[in-house]
Amino acid sequence: MRIYFTFLVLCLGFIMAFGQAKPGKSKLKILSNERIEVDKDKYKGNPLLVGNVVLEHEGTTLAADSVVYYREDNFAVAWSNVRINQQDKTITADYVEYDGNTTIAKAKGNARFTDPANTITAQEMDYNRTTQIANARGNVIMINPEQRIETEWMEYNRLSGIARSTSFTRVIGNNGDIIESQQLIYNTNTRSSDFGADVYITNKDYLIFSKSMSNNQQTGVTTFRDYSKITNRKNPTQYIITSNGNFNKNTGEANLYQQSQVFSDGKMLTGDTLFYNEKTGFGRGKGNVWIDDPQEKRFIRGDYAEAYRFLDSAFVTKNAYAVRAFEKDSFYLHADTLLVVRRPDSTSLVRAFHKVRFFKSNINGKTDSLVYNQKNGVLELLKDPIVWSGDNQITGDVIYGYTNTEKETLDSLYVLGAAFAIAKVDSLQDKEFNQVKGRKILAYYLNNNLDYVSVEGNAMGLAYMDEEDPKTKTKERIGINHSTCGIIEADLVGRELHIVACRIQSNGKLYPESQFPEEIRFLQGFNWRGEERMFHWRDIFFDYESAPKKDKP
Numbered sequence: 001m002r003i004y005f006t007f008l009v010l011c012l013g014f015i016m017a018f019g020q021a022k023p024g025k026s027k028l029k030i031l032s033n034e035r036i037e038v039d040k041d042k043y044k045g046n047p048l049l050v051g052n053v054v055l056e057h058e059g060t061t062l063a064a065d066s067v068v069y070y071r072e073d074n075f076a077v078a079w080s081n082v083r084i085n086q087q088d089k090t091i092t093a094d095y096v097e098y099d100g101n102t103t104i105a106k107a108k109g110n111a112r113f114t115d116p117a118n119t120i121t122a123q124e125m126d127y128n129r130t131t132q133i134a135n136a137r138g139n140v141i142m143i144n145p146e147q148r149i150e151t152e153w154m155e156y157n158r159l160s161g162i163a164r165s166t167s168f169t170r171v172i173g174n175n176g177d178i179i180e181s182q183q184l185i186y187n188t189n190t191r192s193s194d195f196g197a198d199v200y201i202t203n204k205d206y207l208i209f210s211k212s213m214s215n216n217q218q219t220g221v222t223t224f225r226d227y228s229k230i231t232n233r234k235n236p237t238q239y240i241i242t243s244n245g246n247f248n249k250n251t252g253e254a255n256l257y258q259q260s261q262v263f264s265d266g267k268m269l270t271g272d273t274l275f276y277n278e279k280t281g282f283g284r285g286k287g288n289v290w291i292d293d294p295q296e297k298r299f300i301r302g303d304y305a306e307a308y309r310f311l312d313s314a315f316v317t318k319n320a321y322a323v324r325a326f327e328k329d330s331f332y333l334h335a336d337t338l339l340v341v342r343r344p345d346s347t348s349l350v351r352a353f354h355k356v357r358f359f360k361s362n363i364n365g366k367t368d369s370l371v372y373n374q375k376n377g378v379l380e381l382l383k384d385p386i387v388w389s390g391d392n393q394i395t396g397d398v399i400y401g402y403t404n405t406e407k408e409t410l411d412s413l414y415v416l417g418a419a420f421a422i423a424k425v426d427s428l429q430d431k432e433f434n435q436v437k438g439r440k441i442l443a444y445y446l447n448n449n450l451d452y453v454s455v456e457g458n459a460m461g462l463a464y465m466d467e468e469d470p471k472t473k474t475k476e477r478i479g480i481n482h483s484t485c486g487i488i489e490a491d492l493v494g495r496e497l498h499i500v501a502c503r504i505q506s507n508g509k510l511y512p513e514s515q516f517p518e519e520i521r522f523l524q525g526f527n528w529r530g531e532e533r534m535f536h537w538r539d540i541f542f543d544y545e546s547a548p549k550k551d552k553p
Contacts, residue, residue, distance in 0.1 A: 025074055028100045029056045033067075043068045053078070057100050060086040060129055064096070074100035082107070084127075089158065090114045091127055103129040111136070113156070117188050118144045118163075120156060132158035140165075146191050146217040148172045151184070161189040173217055177203040177249075192216040206249060207231045220250035230254070232278060238264050238309075240276065252279035259288070264309045268292040271305065281309030289316065291340075296348050296374055297325040300338055312342035321540065322350060324374065326408040332359045334540035335370070348374040356381075357540040362448040363389045363401070363410055364534040377403035387413060388533045389450045392492060393422045394443060395527070409448050415441040421453055422528055423497055425464045434497035435462040435523045436488055450492050459488040460523050463497045465510065480516045483508035 034051025042048070048068050055062040055069070055076055064078035076098045084091040084105055094109030104126060111125035113134050123138030134156045142149040142163060151169040163186040171179040171193065182197035194214045201208035201215070201222070210228035223246045230247055232238040240247070240263070245256035256274040262283055272287030289305040291314050302320035321334040335352035342348050352370040365387035371380040379401035381387070387394045397417025403410050419441035425432035439457025443450055455461070465478040486504025490497050502508055532544045
């Protein structure tokens with residue numbers, strides 16, 4: 001009886017001292033258990049509570065099949081069906097160590113943390129009940145209504161809702177999206193994720209790589225902060241490269257900055273600010289816009305552009321210009337507005353509107369409206385056109401230029417309505433010009449140089465006739481030939497015009513220079529505009545009409 005009484009006293013002493021903690025710390029309290037076992041050789045003599053054990057600490061309960069309570073340390077070790085409840089949060093595990101002084105619980109084996117928004121499972125988990133921060137290790141999985149996150153280590157702050165990981169992480173969305181990265185910061189409240197290292201996103205429509213980005217599963221918006229590439233899985237020739245922008249995978253819309261690039265079927269659109277809808281194929285650019293089409297050997301630049309993938313067209317304005325590259329030369333075009341269209345038969349057209357200026361080494365000119373067909377090489381100047389070729393000027397109501405697309409050379413010009421060709425005889429003489437005019441002019445080129453003209457319809461010609469001494473190479477004026485006829489055919493060599501035929505009601509006269517009537521020195525409609533000629537491709541940007549008089553060339 002004495003031994004049994006001594007045992008009861010010891011047990012009572014343990015129960016009374018069960019909650020005693022270090023000064024200033026609240027103590028663990030036992031709420032229930034089926035039996036208590038004490039063995040001085042086990043657990044440093046501390047009691048083992050067995051069967052439906054429940055402990056309470058500051059409103060948090062710890063339940064398990066078995067618990068050892070270290071009274072001096074205010075510390076409990078629990079195993080088998082361990083469960084911690086704190087308001088709306090629950091932790092379960094095979095084994096838990098709980099420190100009443102630090103309020104830290106260390107769970108091992110099938111550890112699970114659950115709150116109303118998320119469930120986290122891991123091999124091991126430390127949870128600070130005061131700070132509400134959980135550190136999970138080993139096969140960590142966070143599950144919420146939008147996605148599943150898999151990693152080897154995660155810290156979850158219940159108060160801020162922030163989860164972060166610095167080990168390889170895979171995020172699997174309920175819609176099938178998969179995101180992989182080495183660094184993750186996830187806000188469980190906003191459902192947004194920040195990835196600070198290389199990120200790979202795979203879904204049914206896109207493949208995305210980024211060095212740094214954030215993603216929101218609810219809105220479908222991804223924001224890029226470093227080099228990133230978005231590729232259409234069905235058509236890999238359609239992709240976006242950006243270091244600053246955002247992309248909405250639900251709508252297919254991208255807002256891009258800092259010279260981001262949009263690629264579509266070999267063509268590229270870039271600019272300071274871009275908008276692109278991958279689903280509709282519509283793109284818009286502002287500031288230093290560049291549309292490059294390597295297949296057509298052409299690029300277009302401007303300060304504002306709109307491009308349509310499915311219609312295969314582009315609209316560029318504000319300092320707009322286009323360059324068409326040839327093997328040995330390039331064609332430069334500038335206008336207020338440029339429009340590029342590809343027809344169903346693969347014909348590519350470049351249309352230019354208002355203050356059009358173009359330059360090629362052997363031909364340059366101006367007009368108010370231009371159409372260039374890259375497939376057949378036809379150039380149409382449709383309003384107030386003027387063309388310079390070498391020392392020759394050609395004007396008319398409409399001018400058509402025909403090029404050899406294989407040799408990439410100019411073959412001929414066809415001028416309709418008020419057709420007029422002028423060549424200055426001598427750069428030092430302001431009043432001497434070889435001239436032909438009529439209703440139509442057909443000008444032929446040889447080796448990219450104007451060689452022969454045929455004038456039809458009330459044709460008129462004025463030619464200065466000089467003869468060159470073969471030895472001294474000096475020229476002597478023979479006279480001035482004035483001709484009117486139905487058709488004039490003439491050869492041109494540099495500034496020289498040689499009328500070789502004047503047919504149908506021909507009427508011509510060769511005047512000695514001293515007897516040439518001053519009133520017929522210029523054919524009706526004569527307008528020499530040589531000061532507007534362009535000698536370098538950059539001259540296409542000079543607005544002669546708007547420039548102050550002193551700045552005109």
